[in-house]
Amino acid sequence: ExxxxxxxxxxxxxxxxxxxxxxxxxxxxxxxxxxxxxxxxxxxxxxxxxxxGTTDVAVVTAPENPVPIRVRKALNLIFTQLTLNGRGPYNFAVDTGATQTVISEKLVAELGLQPIASTVVYGIGGSGKVDTRLYGVKEIAVGDVKIKNIPVGTFNDPLVSQLADGILGTAALSDFIITVNYPANQLELSRKRQPAPATTEVLPAWYFSNLLLVPVSVNGKQGNFIVDTGAVTTVLSHNMAAQLGINQNTPGAKIDLGIAGVGGFEGIVLKVPNVTFKTAKNTETFPQVVAIDLKQISKMIGSEVAGVVGYDFFSEYKLSLDYYGAEVRLSK
Structure with a gap:
């Protein structure tokens, strides 16, 4: 097979x-x-x-307990500063929904990088899928964590370029349990897998192509959602919206809006009123969310993606990602 x-x-x-x-x-x-x-x-x-080649790729060096990394919240995204090849600092969005770390073409020129291959990146740019050149960066340093010999893609999306010099895909830090602490404005990294406190919810996660998906109930309908700190808002797929009774033929459902990821999505956008998202321990209710076409990402993953859980869902939580343990933790 x-x-x-x-x-x-x-x-x-x-x-x-x-x-x-x-x-x-x-x-x-x-x-x-x-x-x-x-x-x-x-x-x-x-x-x-x-x-x-045979060179070790994305090798992480860090203290046993790295110092928490300061993040800045703006426009429903989170940003941090890092250096590339000893230069910077540069402003990067922290994105759990990007399949690859990417940098602007302007930064490629500034650093004098040479392409090593071509690749396909999801989660960046207007269509959600971008064919890009791949470049080798000798070192990315974020806080006291260093990632050596890391391949990065590029983008030339004007909207993304206005927001950041690049996008840090968190899978590059998968050696650690990664906690995006929204209330404290911190990115926390730990090598130790601690037992979850009673107040913390542990969600099973499914990993594919550097993305983590978790089960979420939407108005009683169950689906798998991408965990995406680079999504400015939580969205549904067209298929999930249809299960809730909203489709392209629903009067007043279509809206003219570019939305969702750091670079947005194109295509038909629908508005879905009165939506409640539930996990076993947490509930978030929105007067309205939007639905977009997620067929392409569903096909890539090989399973139906019901939506993307973004900033407006996570903004009051500590969100922990454990790539090796295949789990996501939520706590307030």
Whole structure:
């Protein structure tokens, strides 16, 4: 089954075993799957891994207990400052919903970086999917944490460029349990997996392509949602909206609005009134949310994505991501 090898490559990626990731991608392509988009993405991933060679990739060095990293909240996004190759500081959005760390083309020119491969990035730019060149950065430093030999993509979206010099995909820090502490304006990193306090909710998470998805109930309808600190607002998929009785033919449902990620989404946007999101221990109610087309990201993941949980949901929580433990924690 070709998809088995594609999903196995993702498992090796989170373990940073790039040799076995390459083998699984090669096996996936050898089976000649009838899926043109995934084939393109697999070839891009394999090209990237071959370009990086045998050098250790995204090697993290840090103290046992890194100092919390200050973040700034603005425009329903969170930002922090970091350095690249010893230069900076530069302003980066912290984005759990980006499949790749990316930097502006202006910054590429400033740092004199040379392309090493091509790749496909999700979560950046108007369409949610961007074909981009990949560049090798010798070191990214955020606080007292350093990530060496990290591949980054690029963007030239004018809206994103106005907001930040780049976007830090948190999967680059997956060696740690990552806590986005919204009330304290901090990004906290820990190597220790502590037992969850009774007041903390632990959600099982599904990992694919550097994204974490968690189960959420929407007006009684269950679905899997992407955990996305780079989403300015929580959104539903068109399919989930349809389950709630809203579709393109619903009078007054269509609105003219670019929305959702750091770079937004294009396409038909619907408004859905009176929506309550529930997990086992937490509830957030909104007088209105929007619904967008998430078919492409659902196809990439191989399962229906019911929506994206963003800033307006998380803004009062401590949000902890454990990539290796496959769980997300919420506490107030």
């Amino acid at each position: 070709p998809l088995y090898h594609l999903y196995a490559s993702e498992a090796w990626a989170i373990d940073k075993n790039y040799l076995d990731q390459s083998k699984q991608l090669e096996e996936y392509l050898r089976l000649n799957p009838n899926d043109p988009e995934r084939v393109v993405e697999a070839k891009a991933g394999l090209e990237m891994l071959k370009a990086l």
